Amino acid sequence: MRDIVRIGREHLVASGPAALSLRAVARDLGVVSSAVYRYVRNRDELLTLLVVDAYDELGDAVDSAVEENAEPPEQFRQLGQAVRAWALHEPARYALLYGTPVPGYEAPGEQTIAPGTRVIVTLMTILEKSHSGGPRASTPPATSDEAGSAPTGRLTADFSRIRDEFRLTLTDDALARAVLAWAALFGAVSFEVFDQYGPDTFTDTGALFELHLEHLAQMAGL
Incomplete structure (x- = not known):
């Protein structure tokens, strides 16, 4: 989860919140997107993680x-x-x-x-x-x-x-x-x-x- 938030932060800086993509996060983590979906179901959940963080x-x-x-x-x-x-x-x-x-x-x-x-x-x-x-x-x-x-x-x-x-x-x-x-x-x-x-x-x-x-x-x- 920490790695997902870390990569999410990087994407937030690079592209802004509206462009956040779980597929892009998975790609940068070097895993298939289904692996990320086990922890974060969609973009909104990723945004919530970043907001709380x-x-x-x-x-x-x-x-x-x-x-x-x-x-x-x-x-x-x-x-x-x-x-x-x-x-x-x-x-x-x-x-x-x-x-x-x-x-x-x-x-x-x-x-x-x-x-x-x-x-x-x-x-x-x-x-x-x-x-x-x-x-x-x-x-x-x-x-x-x-x-x-x-x-x-x-x-x-x-x-x-x-x-x-x-x-x-x-x-x-x-x-x-x-x-x-x-x-x-x-x-x-x-x-x-x-x-x-x-x-x-x-x-x-x-x-x-x-x-x-x-x-x-x-x-x-x-």
């Missing part, structure tokens, strides 16, 4: 980078830098996770949700640690312009469910900020990986990303 490697990179005894703002910076570093080193695999969906493929939740939420769970843990750490780590007070932005209706129920699922004490406002930090973090990484800034806009994207992390940390109440 990529999520797990990204999660491992973040876990290794985030120091247990560091303060939450530094942990957030470590998490963000680990995501960026992995994405820039593995652009094809990052694109499989966060790029254009593969036509005709729907990832099975029972196999992909747990590995796919590892980074956000770590992020929520950091924010929970920060917001429960005392007044200096609390969410910035809302301004008069923000007074009417409190979630209502189904969104309130969603936040309540998320709190229960992840055993959080974050307020609705803090959860909203956490989700925005999550989306903005991966948005900033995606802009760089997919070259959305263009070749001549920023000469030091690493410094730009550090600045983004600082602003996101403040916005998230770190």
Whole structure:
């Protein structure tokens, strides 16, 4: 199975996810295609293996980078830098996770949700640690312009469910900020990986990303 995933990775880089073929994987392994079908029934199962493999490697990179005894703002910076570093080193695999969906493929939740939420769970843990750490780590007070932005209706129920699922004490406002930090973090990484800034806009994207992390940390109440 490890060899199938390894060859699948190589084909993902060379041809993209839509062009993955079990027959081509079998050819590169030096076996008949029926031998591969005993382990992986079709292209979608191969894609799922690659998706889980990529999520797990990204999660491992973040876990290794985030120091247990560091303060939450530094942990957030470590998490963000680990995501960026992995994405820039593995652009094809990052694109499989966060790029254009593969036509005709729907990832099975029972196999992909747990590995796919590892980074956000770590992020929520950091924010929970920060917001429960005392007044200096609390969410910035809302301004008069923000007074009417409190979630209502189904969104309130969603936040309540998320709190229960992840055993959080974050307020609705803090959860909203956490989700925005999550989306903005991966948005900033995606802009760089997919070259959305263009070749001549920023000469030091690493410094730009550090600045983004600082602003996101403040916005998230770190």
